[in-house]
Amino acid sequence: MIDARHKAALGEILGDSGIVANAADMAVYENGARYDQGRAAFVLRPRDTVQASACVAYCVREGIALVPQSGNTGLVSGSTPDGDGSQAVLSLDRMTQGFELDIDNRSLRLDAGFRLSDVNARLEQEGLFFPIDLGADPRVGGMLATNTGGSRFLRYGDVRRNVLGVKVVLADEQGTVLDLMSGLRKNNTGVDWKQLFIGTSGAFGIVTECVLNLEPLPRQVSTAYLVPRNGSDVMPLLRAMEERLGAYLSAFEGMSKNAVSAALSHVPSLKNPFQGGNIPHYVILAEISRSWTPRDGEQPLDAVLETVLADLWQDGALADAFVGPAHEMWALRHALSEGVKHLGRLIAFDLSFRRGDIMAFCDHMKAEMPARFPGVTICDFGHIGDGGVHFNLVVDKSASLDKDFEYRLRDWVFAVAVEKFHGSFSAEHGIGRKNQSYYDRYTQQKNKDLAVGLKRLTSPGRLGAVRFG
Amino acid sequence: MIDARHKAALGEILGDSGIVANAADMAVYENGARYDQGRAAFVLRPRDTVQASACVAYCVREGIALVPQSGNTGLVSGSTPDGDGSQAVLSLDRMTQGFELDIDNRSLRLDAGFRLSDVNARLEQEGLFFPIDLGADPRVGGMLATNTGGSRFLRYGDVRRNVLGVKVVLADEQGTVLDLMSGLRKNNTGVDWKQLFIGTSGAFGIVTECVLNLEPLPRQVSTAYLVPRNGSDVMPLLRAMEERLGAYLSAFEGMSKNAVSAALSHVPSLKNPFQGGNIPHYVILAEISRSWTPRDGEQPLDAVLETVLADLWQDGALADAFVGPAHEMWALRHALSEGVKHLGRLIAFDLSFRRGDIMAFCDHMKAEMPARFPGVTICDFGHIGDGGVHFNLVVDKSASLDKDFEYRLRDWVFAVAVEKFHGSFSAEHGIGRKNQSYYDRYTQQKNKDLAVGLKRLTSPGRLGAVRFG
Known part of the structure; x- marks a missing residue:
């Protein structure tokens, strides 16, 4: 339920069509692609960076928590509000105006609300593409916030490698806009600030525009x-x-x-x-x-x-x-x-390892699983070339499912992956609310302290689904 | 001149051979590869991260300014002390013990004191190499601190793209060691902290160990x-x-x-x-x-x-x-x-642009130079594929050289490069003392403020040749 005062103030910025506050229209912004269901106080849909900045500034001053949302295709509850109904969603879905191809620089400057499929459809006639190959069809801003990888990582790298610039709205009382849009491929004149906003779920700022590296299309x-x-x-x-x-x-x-x-x-x-x-x-x-x-x-x-x-x-x-x-x-x-989902209840992990440890990890789990979790089948697959494993577990109907079953299973898999094999508990999906407790458990205290400090420095307001501090 | 108390305390950490304090032996650490001459209070030569951490902790507690030095091949006075004789140098030149090849992961974990040529000589028999191709032969730690690029950037990217992990000593009273050595290629579990120590001249911490991506050797x-x-x-x-x-x-x-x-x-x-x-x-x-x-x-x-x-x-x-x-x-x-140096007094620039602007910039300068700076010849060359230009100017003996000549020339070139063509005043050489005033001039105030905050957060002690705040 949006407060009338907020509605009036935000309506001044966005126009009436820029605010969604009725239950039916909010549903699509409240529910995640696969897993989660949340409740939003209201949804803001800025058309450009100026509007986004004004919205963020207002919400920070009013103490309203914001969850940035892009294509909402993520798998870790990183772009939806939690269940208590007090968080507002800031959606990028109307930020689809700017689209400037720089053919000589092999780069594209665009608003963060474009979908990956739209970007690549527009680029096809130029013989170029943004080389991140995913099962889902996210919007670009979310790809940056997640640092998506995908099936051609081995050849083209992740989003981080392919970003040449970002424009970011910080969650401070001014809604400060950080313009890091140089589009330069080589530039060493201080901290490469854009790195902080890539792969951090929007908690340090909302990417509203960016410059992407493009690659020649495979023929x-x-x-x-x-x-x-x-x-x-x-x-x-x-x-x-x-x-x-x-x-x-x-x-x-x-x-x-x-x-x-x-x-x-x-x-x-x-x-x-x-x-x-x-x-x-x-x-x-x-x-x-x-x-x-x-x-x-x-x-x-x-x-x-x-x-x-x-x-x-x-x-x-x-x-x-x-x-x-x-x-x-x-x-x-x-x-x-899709096939694995038909086998039974699916418990999915997005792990990564130094490449040489992948098969050893999988072997270890195959050996240990029957005694520890009878009735659980391992159906792993993944991006072996970059160390990523979609370690999918299917729970047989015969398995005894006490209420802590999934927690115990998750805890054990993560413990082996992270503690024994020095792998990552989230290779390419990010943290989100889903992995928050594993961030809390497996992040070194000093790194957590730095994240708290960085959050204060960049976006002291309440921003993002992940708590860095 | 080293204070006897400091000598005793640091000698406890490093042994006598780990401290250099006489003028003759310090010279090599005081003078830059090409340009600068400084004066060091003394030079510390730790053998490993533990020693480096202890040295840094001591110096921070005692208020001693430290300049980290790697191969000392840089061109911007980033690794040498200034002229006043109060700064100590912390050299990586004895940090050449650890060298662990992970053939499956196509990565190398090593101490930061190895020279690039030594790394690649050792890797040759494995058919692998660290793909940063430079004119100089730096040590690895300095390559990270500078984020070097070079001639094969177009194919392999810069150092940033090829670093999979770092260990960093922070300049705080504990000499905190940040272990970011996962070696994972895909890992999205929070801020990618290693990015802050790449290309920032050691001001936020000293990289003492790292994990490098390797590539198959060209045959x-x-x-x-x-x-x-x-x-x-x-x-x-x-x-x-x-x-x-x-x-x-x-x-x-x-x-x-x-x-x-x-x-x-x-x-x-x-x-x-x-x-x-x-x-x-x-x-x-x-x-x-x-x-x-x-x-x-x-x-x-x-x-x-x-x-x-x-x-x-x-x-x-x-x-x-x-x-x-x-x-x-x-x-x-x-x-x-080498050839250009023979023509007369050389004033060199390491610029970069969006690729399509390189030739336009050079044409603009050729048209404007004769009237503004008669007797100055443009001898440009560079890494066109990534937007880099070594914009070299040669000053004819006939040119009238008032004492501000070089400053005026530099100011003008940078103004055109940065303000008119939106390029970078340091493509691949970093900032150092040489480009400090241009960092101060051309960095947005908000970015400077963030750098000041980041410095306090990571390394509040006096570290590095560059002043970020």
């Missing part, structure tokens, strides 16, 4: 499935492909038998590509790509991949390997998440 | 000189090469006629590669490379480059282009700096 793509003889062959295969394919290599995704099996059973459009229909213990989807159309005298890309696979075959690390149509091979990879 | 290299018809053809050529060569493209360096001419005149080992010996108005050195040895059925790399040049020739942007031996082509590029 040729070739994919293969690789079946390693053993788990211990996965890393040597990755190293060999990196050496023999360099930056051609644009994806190296791992898929466990359980995950593949779930997808093939539950997604009818898929066909089983494996010999005799026998799903291997572990499968790697490798992709190579290049940004030009085929040229005279040049070996076709499939032949390049086949030559390299033949070399790897000689090394004895492969049980099987075959090149196939990219859309079919990716279709299976993209269906894993 | 094939091919280079060409491209002569654009006009300055306005340079960017279309770059764009076309990026599209048609993707990540093969590992360098795209611009060389002005004046710079090439100086090198060819003054470096006897070079031969003039141009038709009829006529040096073109502007030359681009393009390099492509790949990490594997030649394979059956694969087009040789020179042929790839020739095919692309033939395509570009069709577009009409080229006046000339030819493939040649990489070592000869690079020899000319590397001789530019």
Whole structure:
């Protein structure tokens, strides 16, 4: 319920259409993409940085807590209000005016409310794209706040690597706008402040505009499935492909038998590509790509991949390997998440490790799980090339589910991942309310103290779903 | 002159060989690579992070100002003490013990005192390298503090992109050690604190250990000189090469006629590669490379480059282009700096721009220079692919040199670069004492305030050659 005084003051800034305060229209801003349901006091929809700044200044002065929301596709409750109904949402969904391509600089200056799919659709005719490949279709501001990674991280890096500038509204009484929009690729004239607003869930400021690095669009793509003889062959295969394919290599995704099996059973459009229909213990989807159309005298890309696979075959690390149509091979990879959901209750983890520890972690968990949590099946897959694992657990209906079951399971998985294997409890999804307690538990005290200080320094007002202090 | 009490206390930490306090031995730590001469109170040479932390804690408690020094190869007086003799130097030159290669993670964990050349010599047999290509041979800690770029930025990025972890000693009374050494490639669990210590000259903390990303070593290299018809053809050529060569493209360096001419005149080992010996108005050195040895059925790399040049020739942007031996082509590029120095008094600038503005900036300066600063010749060259320009000015002996001449010239160049063309006054060399006044002039007040706050938060003690507040 919006206070009449707030409504009048914010209406002055945004116009009536810029405030949403009735229950029916707020629902879409209150509920997360997959998990959470919150309650908003009201929703603000600025059209530009000036309006956003004025809204933030007002809310800070009035003590109103704000949760910035972009595409609201995140998975950690980082962009929705909590359940108590006192937080307001500041949505970027109307910030879709500015869109300036700088073709020479290979960069794009734009408002933070554009969806990734819209950005790339507009860029296609220029032969360029923003090279973050995700299952979801977020808005750009949220991609920065989350520092999303995705399936082509190995080739293009994360959002952090591809941001050349940001404009940020700080949560202070002035709604200070920090203009860091240089768009320069090389600039060492002090602190690179934009880094603080990338991957920190909007708690230190709201990114309202940005400059993105663009990459030449792939014009040729070739994919293969690789079946390693053993788990211990996965890393040597990755190293060999990196050496023999360099930056051609644009994806190296791992898929466990359980995950593949779930997808093939539950997604009818898929066909089983494996010999005799026998799903291997572990499968790697490798992709190579290049940004030009085929040229005279040049070996076709499939032949390049086949030559390299033949070399790897000689090394004895492969049980099987075959090149196939990219859309079919990716279709299976993209269906894993959907397939796994059909098996039972899903408890999902977004972990990362130094690359050499991924298989060891998974082996360790497979060995320990039956005794500790009978009835829980591991259906892991992920971005092996960058150390990321979507470690998905499916709880059988037979499992005994006391009310603390999920907490105990989560605590144990995180303890092994973080304490034993020195991994991350959130590789690419961020913190949000969902991972707040693990931030509190696993962050060194000094780092927490620094975050508290940084919060005071940048955005002392109540901003964001994550509590840094 | 070191106080006996300090000598005793610091000797307890470092042993006698860890303190340098006599004039003769201090000289090498007091003088910069090219420009400056300072005076140190004494020099501390810790062997590891624990010693460094103890030294820093002592100095902070005693109010002793510390300047961290790594390879001391920088060009902005960022690693040497000032002239008053009260600052102590903390050198990383004995921090060369830890060196742990993680072959699966393609990363290296090491002490910050290693020289770049030593790192790459040790890695060569593994087919890996740290891909920052510089004229100098710095130690690693200084490379992080400077965020060095270099000639292969276009392909591999800067130091920031290639750092996976740091250990930092903060200048507080405890000499707090911040351990950010995860080595993870994907990790979004809060502020990415390591970003604050990269490119900030050691003012917020001293990097004593780090984890570096490594890349597969190039096994094939091919280079060409491209002569654009006009300055306005340079960017279309770059764009076309990026599209048609993707990540093969590992360098795209611009060389002005004046710079090439100086090198060819003054470096006897070079031969003039141009038709009829006529040096073109502007030359681009393009390099492509790949990490594997030649394979059956694969087009040789020179042929790839020739095919692309033939395509570009069709577009009409080229006046000339030819493939040649990489070592000869690079020899000319590397001789530019030396050649230019022979022409007269050199006043050097390390600027950067959005890429499309580079040629416009140079044209503007060429048009304006004769009237404003007669007798000054522009000998620019640089890393066009990432927007960097080594904008070198040579002052003829005939120029009238009042004592403010260099200040006026610098002020004007920076004003045009920063105010008119929205470029950077330090692309890859950092701030140091040399650029302090330009930091003070061109940094937005809010950013300065944030830096002051960040300094208090991290390293309230007197640390570093740069004053952030």
